[in-house]
Amino acid sequence: MYSKDLIKGTLQPIIIQLLHEKERMYGYEITREVKQRTAGKLEITEGALYPALHKLEADGILKTEKELHGNRIRKYYSFTSSGEKQGQTLLIEFRDFLDSMRLILNSKSNLV
């Protein structure tokens, strides 16, 4: 697991990214998918995820529908029609931000 502070601010774009790929997902599924993609290096804690999902719903970006699987409830999240566009914008910004980080780490500048 990475140091806790690195992760701040990345959770929302991660959620948005996954939902852009899969249309609808439930919370626990998101934690599993992230863990799998990063070979266990990044584990989203539920104490962070659920409040984040609730906020995205409260902001009108995601909507939910509950479904019974076996005897357990799953709460599926998907984009609202307006949220779709907002999510795309946020993802573009996030990718651009990561590019900037790479620039900082790699630029052979006039330093030294």
Next chain:
Amino acid sequence: MYSKDLIKGTLQPIIIQLLHEKERMYGYEITREVKQRTAGKLEITEGALYPALHKLEADGILKTEKELHGNRIRKYYSFTSSGEKQGQTLLIEFRDFLDSMRLILNSKSNLV
């Protein structure tokens, strides 16, 4: 400028990276360098930078020496001998973290 929340957690590794390249820098110089490297997309606020530098010093990773330039004081930061190693470790972790972000954004997973 990027959304505020994206930036959280990245300031410390940025400082460490720059000091690995240049040996010693002062606060204001760091803000200029970051702005230049990112074409103005990332501007470190002084309210964030100075407390971060103070913390790195308090943690024994950086040390300082004040210098008079013209009539203005510059406070130069550089690694302590033990801080050098810690900084390297932190940078490796940060790069790895960015790689994980890329994995999440790019993996053609079994989703959909």
Next chain:
DNA sequence: GAATATACATAAGTATCTTAGGTATAACGA
């Protein structure tokens, strides 16, 4: 039948940031 996995949730505390303010010198343009 105990431990682990699945699946949701909240709440207190921590840490990093933003925003806003403060001090002071240097340089530049109107």
Next chain:
DNA sequence: TCGTTATACCTAAGATACTTATGTATATTC
């Protein structure tokens, strides 16, 4: 010469995204 911008440091209040801990409940596995 006077106001603005740049340089250069600093702190404090408030916002907020996280961690850690806890709770509830069902399903599966050993």
